[in-house]
Amino acid sequence: MLRFIVLRLLQTIPVLFIVATVTFFMVRSVPGGPFDSEKSAAPEIRKQLEDYYGLNQPLWRQYTDYMVRLCKGDLGPSMKYTNRTVREMIMETFPVSMRLGLMALSIALVFGITAGVIAALKPNSFIDYFASSISILGICVPTFVTGPLLVLVFALNLRWFNASGLFETSDYVLPAVALGFAYAAYVSRMTRGGMLEIMNQDFIRTARAKGASETRVVLRHALRGGLLPVVSFLGPATAGIMTGSFVIESIFQIPGIGRHFVTSVFNRDHTMVIGTALFFATLLVLLNLLVDVILVWLNPKLKLQ
Amino acid sequence: MPVTDIPVPFVDPLEQAEEGTSLWKDAWHRMKKNRMAFLSTLLLGAMVVFCVFGPFLSPYTYDQINEDAAGTIRYAEPPNARNWFGTDKLGRDQLTRIMYGGRVSLAVGMCATLVSLTIGVLYGAISGFVGGKLDNVMMRFVEILAALPFTVFVILLMVYFGRSLLLIFAAIGAVEWLTMARIVRGQVMSLRKTEFIEAAFALGLSRRRIILRHMLPNVLGPVMVYTTLTIPAVMLLEAFLSFLGLGVQAPMSSWGSMIKDGAEVMEEFWWMLIIPGTFLSATLFCLNFLGDGLRDALDPKASKD
Numbered sequence: 001m002l003r004f005i006v007l008r009l010l011q012t013i014p015v016l017f018i019v020a021t022v023t024f025f026m027v028r029s030v031p032g033g034p035f036d037s038e039k040s041a042a043p044e045i046r047k048q049l050e051d052y053y054g055l056n057q058p059l060w061r062q063y064t065d066y067m068v069r070l071c072k073g074d075l076g077p078s079m080k081y082t083n084r085t086v087r088e089m090i091m092e093t094f095p096v097s098m099r100l101g102l103m104a105l106s107i108a109l110v111f112g113i114t115a116g117v118i119a120a121l122k123p124n125s126f127i128d129y130f131a132s133s134i135s136i137l138g139i140c141v142p143t144f145v146t147g148p149l150l151v152l153v154f155a156l157n158l159r160w161f162n163a164s165g166l167f168e169t170s171d172y173v174l175p176a177v178a179l180g181f182a183y184a185a186y187v188s189r190m191t192r193g194g195m196l197e198i199m200n201q202d203f204i205r206t207a208r209a210k211g212a213s214e215t216r217v218v219l220r221h222a223l224r225g226g227l228l229p230v231v232s233f234l235g236p237a238t239a240g241i242m243t244g245s246f247v248i249e250s251i252f253q254i255p256g257i258g259r260h261f262v263t264s265v266f267n268r269d270h271t272m273v274i275g276t277a278l279f280f281a282t283l284l285v286l287l288n289l290l291v292d293v294i295l296v297w298l299n300p301k302l303k304l305q
Numbered sequence: 306m307p308v309t310d311i312p313v314p315f316v317d318p319l320e321q322a323e324e325g326t327s328l329w330k331d332a333w334h335r336m337k338k339n340r341m342a343f344l345s346t347l348l349l350g351a352m353v354v355f356c357v358f359g360p361f362l363s364p365y366t367y368d369q370i371n372e373d374a375a376g377t378i379r380y381a382e383p384p385n386a387r388n389w390f391g392t393d394k395l396g397r398d399q400l401t402r403i404m405y406g407g408r409v410s411l412a413v414g415m416c417a418t419l420v421s422l423t424i425g426v427l428y429g430a431i432s433g434f435v436g437g438k439l440d441n442v443m444m445r446f447v448e449i450l451a452a453l454p455f456t457v458f459v460i461l462l463m464v465y466f467g468r469s470l471l472l473i474f475a476a477i478g479a480v481e482w483l484t485m486a487r488i489v490r491g492q493v494m495s496l497r498k499t500e501f502i503e504a505a506f507a508l509g510l511s512r513r514r515i516i517l518r519h520m521l522p523n524v525l526g527p528v529m530v531y532t533t534l535t536i537p538a539v540m541l542l543e544a545f546l547s548f549l550g551l552g553v554q555a556p557m558s559s560w561g562s563m564i565k566d567g568a569e570v571m572e573e574f575w576w577m578l579i580i581p582g583t584f585l586s587a588t589l590f591c592l593n594f595l596g597d598g599l600r601d602a603l604d605p606k607a608s609k610d
Contacts, residue, residue: 015448015449015452018449019449019452019453022449022453023453026458026461027461030461129341132597133590136590136593136594136597137586137590139537139589139593140537140585140586140587140589140590140593141582141586142541142544142545142548142561142564142582142585144544144545144548144564144565144568145564145568145578145582145585145586147568148568148571148578149571149578152571152572152575156572236451246549247545247548251568262460262549265460265461266460277453280452281452281453284451284452285452
């Protein structure tokens, strides 16, 4: 077990290295630089800025410099926000997105699993069609439709919540629902699929034959196996949901990390693009590892290798 | 085990008089019984006809600004007899813009899916068929691509290639093939171990014939299912890019860009958000139900009732 985890952790190093390299050269190959939009910048100032960030050096030199610093754990200074480091900005915005993401994920899991199980217990019944329709709706309606609609109904008309900003606990509700709805849809479809497959297995029949109540059969015997697809989905999903959403953050005016993924590319903020990319990749790899461990714990037939 | 050790049972072709129902016949039978999937297919067909032929019947063009007899611009009118879906904030007919936007959104969905289908199937088939070291390298590559933050990747491609519609297709397709490759690889790998493929090898059939005649039909099911699920994913992505302002160029419309414009003014002019939102969601809804229906129909494990 420990050996498996250590091995997997070692394997992530080349992956992160390649992600950093690819992103580095991808960003550099895009036309335009980080200081293009500063109209006031006189040529001398601009040159000073470029000297400061090492942009006048040959590309390979910039690359090795960056990689050496990276190995020391330094993500460098942001090229757009002067006097801010990339690490600072990530550390400042990530907790906000994480909190919101975890709330959204809880909503997604509670509603998704419930709907999925109910649909799977009576396949092709009215309630199955109803639950499936709602869940497909969650996949089909983009967050930039659900977000504004939620604001329109619950904030502007009913006045239950604030329309935007993040000051009170209740401010988390609308964005978390908008974000969680889409994920709930995926969770419920996967739960339905997994449960349908499990409920046909012999050990379920055995459990029933031995007189276990239907509730016990479902909750105690079937759910453990039926949720396997959901658990494997949780790796990428958690990484995605915790790194925020540009759409949700711009609709609800939330100071999360999601917008940095998009704006840094528009700003040509090279260090920030690579920093966020690396951050996401690290999170994804670690969560996938965690998911693999949980999968083995849930399904002893699998082995860690 | 050497392949030659397997006794090939002699089958007299004349004895095979009893005709088994093929997978496709069964699938078609099951598909017809799934009312939701059938209805979705009809609705999708109607949507395509509406978008492709609608503009020929419309008295307006997508960029025509409507004026009344006195010459004032009739902007932001709610749905009425002259403009069934109202006009947008520049006074253009919404119905016509929906039809043109539908062409763009559907075309993006189809073309990008085609690109991802081609890359994904070829990549997955090669990886799974050759196996060994090559497979290992190819799959690592997929993992690394999956770890790159998707939005950054797409935005970089868009920024780099400019905003040509054709390149949007290519860029989106180039990012969306990862799952397809994984699915095809898994299928091909498990097929390679089956007895009928081994028998085909033993009979001395050429690789080409084995792949085309024996493997392809067996991979086609999951590929078709996943294709119908890729189209909505791609259409959502196009909408997201439009939301970022990277989509089609004004005055051309796409459903995504109309939703974006609508979301900005939803407080006063709800129909600008609701109508394009409904069209996009309804199309994605049908595609998802079609995909689900195909999956149920093509699942060989499903009972033959």
